[in-house]
Every structure is written in structure tokens, then in C-alpha cells.
Amino acid sequence: MTAIETKALTKSYGRRLAVDHLDLSIEEGELFSLLGVNGAGKSTTIKMLSCLTAPTSGDALIHGRSIVKEPQKVKELIGVSPQETAVAPNLTVRENLELIARLYGHDKKSARRETEEFLESFDLTGIARDKARTLSGGWQRRLSIALALISRPKVLFLDEPTLGLDVLARRELWQTIGQLKGRVTVILTTHYMEEAQALSDRIGILAQGRLRAVGTAAALMEKTSTSSFEDCFIALAGEGGTH
Amino acid sequence: MRLLAFASRNGKEILRDKLTLFFGIGFPVVLLLLLSAIQANVPVTLFAVENLTPGIAVFGLSFLALFSGLLIAKDRTTALMQRLFTSPLRPSEFIFGYILPLLPMAVAQSILCFLVALPLGLSLSPRILLVLAVLLPADVLFIALGLLCGSVFNDKQVGGICGALLTNLSAWLSGTWFDVSLVGGVFETIADLLPFCHAVEAGRAALCGNFSGIFPHLWWVIGYAAALSLIAIWAFTKKLKSDA
Numbered sequence: 053m054t055a056i057e058t059k060a061l062t063k064s065y066g067r068r069l070a071v072d073h074l075d076l077s078i079e080e081g082e083l084f085s086l087l088g089v090n091g092a093g094k095s096t097t098i099k100m101l102s103c104l105t106a107p108t109s110g111d112a113l114i115h116g117r118s119i120v121k122e123p124q125k126v127k128e129l130i131g132v133s134p135q136e137t138a139v140a141p142n143l144t145v146r147e148n149l150e151l152i153a154r155l156y157g158h159d160k161k162s163a164r165r166e167t168e169e170f171l172e173s174f175d176l177t178g179i180a181r182d183k184a185r186t187l188s189g190g191w192q193r194r195l196s197i198a199l200a201l202i203s204r205p206k207v208l209f210l211d212e213p214t215l216g217l218d219v220l221a222r223r224e225l226w227q228t229i230g231q232l233k234g235r236v237t238v239i240l241t242t243h244y245m246e247e248a249q250a251l252s253d254r255i256g257i258l259a260q261g262r263l264r265a266v267g268t269a270a271a272l273m274e275k276t277s278t279s280s281f282e283d284c285f286i287a288l289a290g291e292g293g294t295h
Numbered sequence: 296m297r298l299l300a301f302a303s304r305n306g307k308e309i310l311r312d313k314l315t316l317f318f319g320i321g322f323p324v325v326l327l328l329l330l331s332a333i334q335a336n337v338p339v340t341l342f343a344v345e346n347l348t349p350g351i352a353v354f355g356l357s358f359l360a361l362f363s364g365l366l367i368a369k370d371r372t373t374a375l376m377q378r379l380f381t382s383p384l385r386p387s388e389f390i391f392g393y394i395l396p397l398l399p400m401a402v403a404q405s406i407l408c409f410l411v412a413l414p415l416g417l418s419l420s421p422r423i424l425l426v427l428a429v430l431l432p433a434d435v436l437f438i439a440l441g442l443l444c445g446s447v448f449n450d451k452q453v454g455g456i457c458g459a460l461l462t463n464l465s466a467w468l469s470g471t472w473f474d475v476s477l478v479g480g481v482f483e484t485i486a487d488l489l490p491f492c493h494a495v496e497a498g499r500a501a502l503c504g505n506f507s508g509i510f511p512h513l514w515w516v517i518g519y520a521a522a523l524s525l526i527a528i529w530a531f532t533k534k535l536k537s538d539a
Contacts, residue, residue: 102381124383132381138374140304142311147304154300155382183311199378 055080055207055237056101060110063096063261070096072261073110078254080115080206083229083238085248088258089289094241095135097258098209101239102132115206128156131205131236135212137192138199141185145176145195148184149202156203166202174198174228190221197228207237214247226251249281257288264288298388298395301379306396308366315362319404323355324411331415341474348412349426349498350471352405353433353491357465359404360441361457363397367445368453371534386532393445393531394438401434402427422502429501429509433494436520443527446534465491490519 054077061074071093078084086094099105101112103123111118117125139148149170153163171177174194179187184195193213200208210229214222229251232238242248248255249269256266265272265288269281278284309315327347334342341347370376379389409423417423440461444453466472469491475483486492493515500508 104377104380124385127381127383130381132378134374134377136374138378140308140375142308143304147307151300151304152378152382155297155379155384157296157383159296203382 053080054078054113055082056112056114056239058101058110058112061097061100061107061112062109063093063100063105064108069261071100071107071258074261074263076256076263076266078237078239080237081234082253083233083240083251085240085242085252085255086258087242087245087248087255087285087289092258092289093261094258095211096261098132098211098239098241101207102130102209103127128203129206130209131200131203131207132209133197133200133211133213135215137189137196139184139192139195142183144181144183145187146171146180148195148199149176152199153202170198170202188221190217190224193217193221193225194228197225201232201236205236207239208232210238210240212242213240214242214244222247245282245285257285259289297384298392301384301388301392302395305366305393306400309362309396309400312362315358318358319355319362319400320407322358323351323404323408326354327351327408327411327415331412341472344412344416345418345502346499347471348408348417349430349502350469350495352408352426352430352498353469353494354462354466354471355404355408356401356433356437357457357462359397359401359434360437360444360461361453363393363438363441364444364448364453364457365450367393367442367531368448368450371445372449380535386535389535390442390528390531393442397438397441398434401438402431405430405434422504426498426501429497429513430494432513432516432520433490433498436490436494436516436523439520439523439527443523443530446527446531464489468492469495471495490516 056076056078058074058076061071062069063071074097086097088094096105100107101114101119103119103126107120111120114126115129117129119126140151143151146167149167150163153166158166171180176195176198179191184192187195197210197213213229214225217225226247229238240248240251252269254266254268255272257264265275267275272288273281273284276284276287278287330342330347331344405427409417413419441457444457448456468475468486468489470486475486475492493512497509497512497516500512
């Protein structure tokens, strides 16, 4: 089943086209990475798909719901982990999880039940009573992803989830993200090529607001006749990349 | 349900900030004790506890405006807000989620002022409950000011505007520290046009049982509270859209 389908999705700011007629289809349970240099249109695409900004033209369907006509319904289907850690600093880890669960319609009792489950599955039980602001960057990021998942979204947007983390924290988070494969449709944006290569089922490369290529990492490397994925990315995302 | 969850979070964020507790509760109480001590040594009618307490209660609300403004301004710049924007929380739930926890805090702050005033000589009377009711429009007024400043300015600007300007305006122009009619002229006119001295006078009238003296002043406060609430909600909703 198709989880996300964009139809000529376009966003312009004045005369500048940030996303230009994006046509993309992502299957349910797929881990799809969206790559591109700064200003390529990744964040704008995520913002439109998560109903943070309205498209200038075109539309996208998330599990059949239009982001233009039914944003409230779409919001109930998605989870977002923004680039910066998005936690309530003066709430404890447990309170953060309960807050988000309740914002998505859980009553107090079921929010507590969900929270306990997520504390355990994300290894957060030991720090459940700690205030979020006292956690290290890695733990905050882990909590941030748990917050995006506690609503049990059908589609999860992870915007540069490992940015600024040390190599150990990054690998641990890869493991967590990898475990989501098949269960949740994940749209990942990252600047780390090895991250996209290691985690993604398919990769889409954006340049100047346009989708330059879509495929598995291996298929894209073959297409560009490159031996490393970084070279492949440069060939596709660099100026004039038109594969 | 969503509204209450968000309101509860905002209440915790404010109450768990030690500075909020100190300035919101401690500072007005210290002022009340200090000015009562002055009154004990050099009797001044203005500093008599029945005149002073409503004034301090109104002045204390300016700190509430400061801290609610800071919370909203800080929230607007964080990724948490982005997460909340993508949640099913509706704009009205955002607004009332900020306002709801502040109202009981404002009332609690006023109650504390009166509790401290009792051992300082204030008579325990049902009229204290009337004062708390009369101060409700002032509570709304200061909460709306916090919402407006938090929506329009960043946290540093809120610190300057609410922390310095609003606290000073509400102190100087409220008639709590000195009788504005003694200054007279433009100063008195400005004080009369602004709601702060009217909030204090309405509270004083209620406390001394001068019931006919409440409403001429209270209308001013209600008018300002209603107008500022509408402007604050408009500004907040507009910012909500542009920040997203």
C-alpha cells in the first residue's frame, strides 16, 4: 500500500522555487531517505508533508488523506522528530512522553500505559524521573524520537536525527531507527551519506527543488557509475546533476 | 483532553522555574513586609495594610505577565513548538493552553498576598473574597499582556519589555507607592488613562466595603482586559501561522 504520494507538489517563496513539481511515491513500511545539499528543498518538502506549511500548488496524500484538504486528519497519522531536539525542558522524561500521548488523544490511564511501554523499549526507564534539560544530547535525541513515535504514527519524519551526536550515540540511534523498518514508514533527511546508505530502503536526491533520482543506494551508484555513495551523491546533487 | 494536557505542561514549566517562584511569590511578599515595616515606623496612609495589599497584589501580576511572556517567546523559538504544530493541537487549544494555568496562578498569588497581610493587621473579612473577584479582570489583563508580548517579541525583548517596562509602569502608575494626584499634570492623566491605578482602586474600594466605588474603576480594567485579550489572541494566532 502507498503511504505517501505527492502530486506535482510545489512550494515557492516569491520568485524562488523551493520545491518544484515533486512527484514521489513511498510504500508503507519503507525507510526513505531524502538527500540534498543545503537549500535543495528537503526541509520544505518535510514541512509541507507534515502540514507545517501549505504547498503553493499540487498536493500530497498521506495514507489517502490530502495535506491540503485534510491537514487535521494528516496530523493524526504522522509523527515528526525535528532537526533540533524537541522536548519540554522542565518536564521529566516520563512527563514528556505522557504529554505527547495525551495530545494525540490518549486519556491519562492509557497515556501512562503507553509511556511505560516506550520507556522500556527506548531504554529510558533509568532516566524516567530526570528532567529533559539535564539529559545529554544523545539521550535527548532518543527521547525526541520516542516522543515522535508514542502516538504510534503511520508515517514518521526524522529530520537529521543524528546531527551533532558522537559516533557511539549515532550508531545506537541507527539501531533504533533500523528497528522501525517495516513497522512505520520513515522519511529521513540527513547529510551523512553512510547513514542514508546503511538505513534506507530507497533514497531520493533533491537538487534545486527538483527530484534528481530515486532508487536504492546500489542502483543509484550503478546509474552514476561511481564506486562510493558519496561520489554518487555529488554526481546527482551537484550542479547540473540530471540523472 | 489535549487542552488540559498542554495547559498542565505550561503550568509545570512556569512553576518549576525557581526565578518565577521567587519573583512571582517571594518578591511581592517581601515588598509587603518591607512597606509594612516602614508604615509601622513612619505611618503613611498609603502604606496602611488595607491600602497596600490590593496594590501589591496588582503589582505582583506584572511578574506573571513577564514569566508567561517568556515561556511563550521561548517556546516559539524551540523545536518543541514545531513538534506541537504537527500534532492535532488546534490554535484555540494553544491559546487557552497558555491562559488556563495562569489564571489559578494569578488568583493564588493574590491569595498569598492577603494571607501575608493578615498577620500584618488586615482584618479577616469576606470582603477579601470580593477583592479576589474584583481583581479577576486585572488577572486576565496581565495574562493577555504576557500572551501578547510572548507572541510578538523574542525572549530577550520580553525580558526587557515585561521585566523592566511593565513592572515599572504598573508600579509607578498604579498609585501603590505614591499618590499619583500628588504628581498631577500629564503623569496623573496618563495614570488615569491606563488600567493599573483603576485595578488598585477597585481592589481598595472592595476591601473597605465601598461597593459603589468599585465599578467606575473596574470598567476601565474590564475594557482593557477585553481589548488586550482580543489583540493578544489575534497576534498569537498570526504568529502561530507565520512561525510554522
